[in-house]
Amino acid sequence: MSAADAMRIHDSNRVATVELFLDGQRFTARAGESVAVALFASDVKALRSSPRLREARGMFCLMGSCQECLVMVDGRRTLACRTPVTDGLHVETVPETGADG
Ligand code: FES
Known part of the structure; x- marks a missing residue:
């Protein structure tokens, strides 16, 4: 069993089984799964990039x-790991703010 499983x-x-969208992708x-787990299990590992080092x-x-x-x-703004998936949920990536490095 993989870590995602x-x-x-x-x-x-x-x-x-429900559907969610990340930046329009289904x-x-x-x-009841968290958005983070659902995306991770779908092979989405990166949700954004750091502004300075990318x-x-x-x-x-x-x-x-x-x-x-x-x-x-x-x-x-919300945390994907603390947000349960509901059917048809639309999630967007956060524009970089320069707040981290
Ligand atoms: S993975 Fe969501 S706060 Fe750490």
Whole structure:
């Protein structure tokens, strides 16, 4: 079992498969998974890049501490690892602000 599989909700008989969108690209997930896990399991590892070094940033702690999974949902900044997927959820990457390096 891969690391991504270990994070997923496995009871697919009782959990609905839903869709979410990242910058307009469609992905599938299981209802209740976090946005971070759903994207990671779909091979999306980077959600933004650092403004100074242009290094990929993405899921790291998966518990709301590192802030590396910052995304936009409904026009508000939120953490992908703390946001449950709902059907049709639209997630946008965050424009760089120069706040980190
Ligand atoms: S992965 Fe660290 S805050 Fe989301």
